[in-house]
Amino acid sequence: MPELPEVETMRRGILHLVGSRITGAEFPCGPKRPISTTPAPAAIVAGIRGGRLSAVERFGKRLALEITFPTRQRWLVIEPRMTGLMLVVPPPTTDHVRLVMHMRHAREQRQHPLVFWDQRGLGTLRLVDARGLDRACGQTTLGPDGLVVTGDDLSRALARSRRAIKVALLDQRAVAGIGNIYAAEILHRTGLDPRAACHRLSRQVWDRLADMTRAVLAEAVRLEGSSIGDELYQTPARRLGRFQQRHRVYGRTDQPCPTCRTAVRRIVQGQRSTFFCPQCQSRSGRRSS
DNA sequence: CGTTCAACCTGGGCGC
DNA sequence: TGCGCCCAGGTTGAAC
Numbered sequence: 001m002p003e004l005p006e007v008e009t010m011r012r013g014i015l016h017l018v019g020s021r022i023t024g025a026e027f028p029c030g031p032k033r034p035i036s037t038t039p040a041p042a043a044i045v046a047g048i049r050g051g052r053l054s055a056v057e058r059f060g061k062r063l064a065l066e067i068t069f070p071t072r073q074r075w076l077v078i079e080p081r082m083t084g085l086m087l088v089v090p091p092p093t094t095d096h097v098r099l100v101m102h103m104r105h106a107r108e109q110r111q112h113p114l115v116f117w118d119q120r121g122l123g124t125l126r127l128v129d130a131r132g133l134d135r136a137c138g139q140t141t142l143g144p145d146g147l148v149v150t151g152d153d154l155s156r157a158l159a160r161s162r163r164a165i166k167v168a169l170l171d172q173r174a175v176a177g178i179g180n181i182y183a184a185e186i187l188h189r190t191g192l193d194p195r196a197a198c199h200r201l202s203r204q205v206w207d208r209l210a211d212m213t214r215a216v217l218a219e220a221v222r223l224e225g226s227s228i229g230d231e232l233y234q235t236p237a238r239r240l241g242r243f244q245q246r247h248r249v250y251g252r253t254d255q256p257c258p259t260c261r262t263a264v265r266r267i268v269q270g271q272r273s274t275f276f277c278p279q280c281q282s283r284s285g286r287r288s289s
Numbered sequence: 290c291g292t293t294c295a296a297c298c299t300g301g302g303c304g305c
Numbered sequence: 306t307g308c309g310c311c312c313a314g315g316t317t318g319a320a321c
Contacts, residue, residue: 001314036297061315081315083299096299120298122315162291172316179314226314230301233314251313271293273312 001233002080003061004146004177005220005243010086011058013236017114020053020103022067028097035098036124044127047074053103059137060176075133077126078116084123088236091117099125119232146177146217151207158198159206166194167270177217181226184250184275186216191283194274201285249275
């Protein structure tokens with residue numbers, strides 16, 4: 001579920017908790033249905049209790065909570081994967097509440113839970129120090145952020161690749177934050193065939209692609225992400241995203257392309273669905289002609 | 290370098 | 306009603 005816009009929305013939706021003390025934490029699902037954590041849940045609870053939430057950062061599709069102690073600091077890196085959500089209001093179900101952090105705000109002395117809820121449980125939690133943060137979220141793992149990526153960045157990372165552009169855009173080492181929804185929407189707005197081979201794309205096309213990547217992701221952040229299908233994705237306050245109203249091809253197999261009315265096609269690339277308009281997206285992005 | 294497949298999980302929708 | 310199958314926003318590691 002969460003791609004860059006959804007994770008950025010989570011970040012913004014919990015920013016007001018910066019300054020709060022973490023007075024306690026629990027893993028309510030227990031060992032019966034564990035999510036992947038490093039270290040084990042008990043060590044995470046011990047490692048964050050008593051600390052102060054001092055920053056909330058986003059690295060691609062990952063959220064990192066900086067937790068400060070008098071003599072050191074740690075980072076709790078949260079990867080929501082398919083169905084993970086950060087919530088500051090009661091969750092959709094009491095099932096699937098993976099982590100509860102009890103926050104006490106500096107001013108209002110009110111206890112306030114911060115919840116990581118994850119239906120499928122594919123999400124991961126890691127508690128690391130500064131070096132661990134670099135390993136988990138540094139440049140070796142993640143390329144430039146999708147909100148600021150340039151044509152230079154994309155061209156440098158991908159112009160020699162023989163992969164299809166759709167598959168390459170999902171490579172987090174090339175550009176961080178694009179997932180299946182936004183790859184489809186970016187390519188439609190660029191007019192590019194998702195099957196076009198990277199090494200055949202012109203420099204102009206890389207520039208257009210980077211421009212469209214920044215524009216689409218920024219607009220999706222503004223609209224608080226995409227809540228599709230069962231509307232599982234919600235903001236920390238449990239509002240629905242609104243970018244799905246702007247989707248042109250994602251999840252719209254056989255429906256008319258909003259630009260040209262041609263039926264949207266679904267194909268499979270790299271074991272994942274690709275949605276595109278065969279009419280609007282016929283450009284192979286050739287260097288010449 | 291690439292691709293392909295399986296795995297990690299829950300749950301909704303569909304055809305029979 | 307139930308069963309089996311396919312699908313879903315992501316990532317990783319193994320095999321070739």
